[in-house]
Amino acid sequence: ENADPQKTAFILRKQWTLYSVTPLYKFSSAHLKDYGRQLGAFIAAEKQKGLAVEVGVELGIKVAVSSLPDLRGSDQDHAAVLVQLSLKSSASRKKTEEKLVWSGWFCSVAGDDLSVNVLEDFTCLPLFLANGAESYTSLVGTWFQKTFDCCFRRLVISPLILTWMAALWTGYKVDKTSSAMELVFSVPCLPQPLDISYAIHTEDAKALWDAVQKTPGEITQEEVDVFMDCLYSHFHRHFKIHLSATKLVKVSTGIASAHCDGIIKFLQSQHLIRVLMLLTELAISQIQ
Amino acid sequence: HLAASLPLPAERDHLRPRIDLIVFIIDIKSKYSLKNVEASLAHVDASFFLGKVCFLVTGVGRVNNCSIEMNAIWKLRDTYCSPVLLCELESEKIQATTAQRLLRMLQICAGHVPGVSALTFGSLMRSSADD
Numbered sequence: 346e347n348a349d350p351q352k353t354a355f356i357l358r359k360q361w362t363l364y365s366v367t368p369l370y371k372f373s374s375a376h377l378k379d380y381g382r383q384l385g386a387f388i389a390a391e392k393q394k395g396l397a398v399e400v401g402v403e404l405g406i407k408v409a410v411s412s413l414p415d416l417r418g419s420d421q422d423h424a425a426v427l428v429q430l431s432l433k434s435s436a437s438r439k440k441t442e443e444k445l446v447w448s449g450w451f452c453s454v455a456g457d458d459l460s461v462n463v464l465e466d467f468t469c470l471p472l473f474l475a476n477g478a479e480s481y482t483s484l485v486g487t488w489f490q491k492t493f494d495c496c497f498r499r500l501v502i503s504p505l506i507l508t509w510m511a512a513l514w515t516g517y518k519v520d521k522t523s524s525a526m527e528l529v530f531s532v533p534c535l536p537q538p539l540d541i542s543y544a545i546h547t548e549d550a551k552a553l554w555d556a557v558q559k560t561p562g563e564i565t566q567e568e569v570d571v572f573m574d575c576l577y578s579h580f581h582r583h584f585k586i587h588l589s590a591t592k593l594v595k596v597s598t599g600i601a602s603a604h605c606d607g608i609i610k611f612l613q614s615q616h617l618i619r620v621l622m623l624l625t626e627l628a629i630s631q632i633q
Numbered sequence: 634h635l636a637a638s639l640p641l642p643a644e645r646d647h648l649r650p651r652i653d654l655i656v657f658i659i660d661i662k663s664k665y666s667l668k669n670v671e672a673s674l675a676h677v678d679a680s681f682f683l684g685k686v687c688f689l690v691t692g693v694g695r696v697n698n699c700s701i702e703m704n705a706i707w708k709l710r711d712t713y714c715s716p717v718l719l720c721e722l723e724s725e726k727i728q729a730t731t732a733q734r735l736l737r738m739l740q741i742c743a744g745h746v747p748g749v750s751a752l753t754f755g756s757l758m759r760s761s762a763d764d
Contacts, residue, residue, distance in 0.1 A: 502697075503698060505701070566702055573664075577664075589663065592700065
């Protein structure tokens with residue numbers, strides 16, 4: 346269940362923008378190297394059409410497409426696929442340097458809800474995570490959409506789902522406890538935007554959640570509601586502000602931090618697969 | 634008459650006309666609005682729940698902003714036997730059509746439509762929603 350920490354190190358502490366991806370038509374893991382070459386050619390062609398490249402320094406983009414067999418829930422899931430874009434530049438006459446400028450990976454953890462309904466020629470990798478310049482994300486996305494007849498959509502995380510993440514992640518056992526869980530709320534209907542940040546000591550949050558949660562391994566909407574209501578009442582007692590009338594936009598715990606615009610940061614590898622499982626589920630429900 | 638919550642202030646009871654319809658507005662983006670409605674429901678006389686109460690849920694155009702689970706809304710509908718109208722009040726067009734629907738309901742509840750009482754209308758809405 347736990348992925349090899351060395352292989353997943355690239356995932357941690359980076360900001361990933363989330364997308365849902367519809368099934369890829371006639372995608373084959375045997376052709377990853379070819380895909381890398383084709384994507385590289387596509388990017389080079391697009392760049393020629395666009396702004397002029399810095400003369401002399403930039404030698405182009407190198408594309409690497411690889412498979413990450415450990416990043417999946419079970420054998421039913423397709424192995425994750427990683428795409429990396431590196432900028433080749435000549436540091437000196439003899440050496441060319443390669444700098445990683447963009448990474449994106451497709452994955453599916455417990456994506457049975459989607460794959461079970463899908464025909465043979467389709468590959469289900471409903472979750473896509475991108476780190477790097479939006480212009481590269483757009484180029485890579487366009488190529489995949491054209492080549493495999495799929496559709497990328499930004500994944501939006503509703504405040505309701507964010508409360509689930511807050512409760513769920515508070516419940517996970519961690520080796521090193523981080524200092525605080527932070528919730529950020531955006532206050533609507535004001536002439537100037539106002540954000541409220543509410544930080545709770547991890548031990549207090551865990552104690553509250555343990556008191557609320559009854560059956561181990563099973564979480565109900567009611568339990569999440571009670572957990573959040575306690576946090577809201579506590580805040581109201583001190584500041585006379587009803588957080589429940591505002592919009593929860595960001596949740597940060599020691600496990601991960603998630604923003605409603607569909608941006609996530611993984612902070613530790615211990616529960617990485619479980620978080621990916623939740624994200625896969627969100628991506629699938631956005632597709633369906 | 635608009636009120637932020639119930640009960641209405643007692644001092645103005647004698648000045649108030651008869652209440653024919655109570656519309657509870659819930660904003661799907663605000664958990665607080667749901668809690669407020671739940672608390673206000675306790676102050677409503679039981680006779681109103683025979684077709685003179687309805688729930689208006691706004692914000693359904695943007696599911697990505699929801700802070701309330703729809704099951705909570707359906708629970709209200711079932712517990713209080715009152716219809717739920719879904720709308721998006723931020724759209725002017727939908728504002729107008731919703732207002733027309735409510736006006737029609739009000740006419741029935743006030744007894745201005747011969748042959749249709751609030752109770753029969755309520756059960757009609759319920760059975761068509763179940764279909």
